[in-house]
Amino acid sequence: MQKINIQAKTDEILKGIEKSGERKTLLLHSCCAPCSSYCLEYLSRYFEITDMFYNPNIYPPEEYDKRARELERLISEMPLENDVHFLPTEYDEREFYDAVKGLEHLGEGSERCHACFRLRLERAAKYAKENGFDYFTTTLSISPYKNAQALYDISEEISEKYDIAFLPSDFKKKNGYKRSIELSHEYGLYRQDYCGCIFSKRESEQRKQEKEQQNG
Secondary structure, X not given: OOOOOHHHHHHHHHHHHHHHOOOEEEEEEOOOHHHHHHHHHHHOXXXXXXXXXXXXOOOOHHHHHXXXXXXXXXXXXXXXXXXXXXXXXXXXXXXXXXXXXXXXXXXXXXXXHHHHHHHHHHHHHHHHHHOOOOEEEEHHHHOOOOOHHXXXXXXXXXXXXHOOEEOOOOOOOOOHHHHHHHHHHHHOOOOOOOOOOHHHHHHHHHHHHHHHHHOO
């Protein structure tokens, strides 16, 4: 896939919406409250947002519930220009394990993660199409550890499959990640130390152990 300036595409779409004066609807797939904070602040002036928490990759179930509650709390407390609706989904970890079957041994940032992206983005796009949204997108690109180009390429494929417009996103741009940290402190948000799945949790714990050993 050809690498593009994702932020330029986002700017073009948002300028068009602002010029039209219309309020569009956006299905925002969210991975957690900290990543959602800046995205909601940034996008709420252009869209009426439904914030979907669909992350069957998260392990353990208690972690899933904790992240969902934090996102719901953030939405209820954060002053935003247009309405934001929280959309929780039923937790079924089997969906994740089926999606990454055969890729379990690969590390973070690999095809295993891309399969996980696809799973969540496809669910978001399908819901957006079935419920008449103008656009769908995801908060995932705000993380400096996520490949925005891979997310864009996967989302464009899914956009064509379901005939629903994708809002291009590389939310780490314009100091988005930095702003998400500021907002996390402002709202006292729980910030997890691993992406979500059991594999990333193990990798995070291993890195901690290695760091502790190095520091003696």
